[in-house]
Amino acid sequence: MRSPTVLFIQNYATDPPHLVAEWLSELGFAIEVIRAFEGQEIPQELPEHISSVIPLGGAMNALQDEEYPWLAHERTLIKKVVDQGIPVLGICLGAQLLGAALGGTVSRLKENEIGIYEINQVSDDAIMSVGLNAPTTQWHEDYVSVLPAGATLVANSERCPTQIFRVGNLTYGLQCHPEADSSIVALWESKPDNAFLNFQSKSENETIAQRVKAREVDLRNIWKPVIQNWGKAVLAL
Secondary structure, eight states, rough: OOSSSEEEEEEEOOSSHHHHHHHHTTTTEEEEEEEGGOOOOOHHHTTTTTOEEEEEESSSSOTTTTSHHHHHHHHHHHHHHTTTTTOEEEHHHHHHHHHHHTOOEEEEEEEEEEEEEEEEEEESSSSSOOOOOEEEEEEEEEEEEEEOTOOOOEEEEEOOSSSEHHHHHHTEEEEEEOOHHHHHHHHHHHHHHHHHHHHHHHSSSOOHHHHHHHHHHHHHHHHHHHHHHHHHHTTTT
């Protein structure tokens, strides 16, 4: 039997597990992190003690293998893990890596999502029960435009047709950033990536981090129960 250890794959220095690790730790999960952006190796096979995998976000494209060669290994591991029935929770880039690994398509948005955006649940899901007009923290220019075969769309937004998708029982792609509070967003804002540089709705009076800070209670009230729903279901396997 696999112990309750969740493996995070960190693809970017400023996108750590943060709140998601905190919320899963409260349920009794042990936390392990592969810092792929530092060159830590992604295994060909998942260690026996790992019960679930969470690939995290990053500024790169999910198929940008030449510049970030570990991404190919990450997609390979994700597919193996999903095929084995081990739960995966892909976050932002991690969701795109999940989609691509399983045969979906990753494309560029017409308009980037940077900041606070509401998403809407479009199909029943006992784990990702976000309902309508759920606030999210977003920071992306790419998305899964064609879902993998057999995947179910769970939620969308006005700008992004794929916000949450499900594959099988407990594998999900989340385009938003439940792990990020205003302190993390401030780091992203201080070192602008391509998504932010091409964002058309910047405000001179308010930073993105300030917008996130103003909604942190709402964000936590939505996303902590959702992440812990997933964690409890993983523990019950």
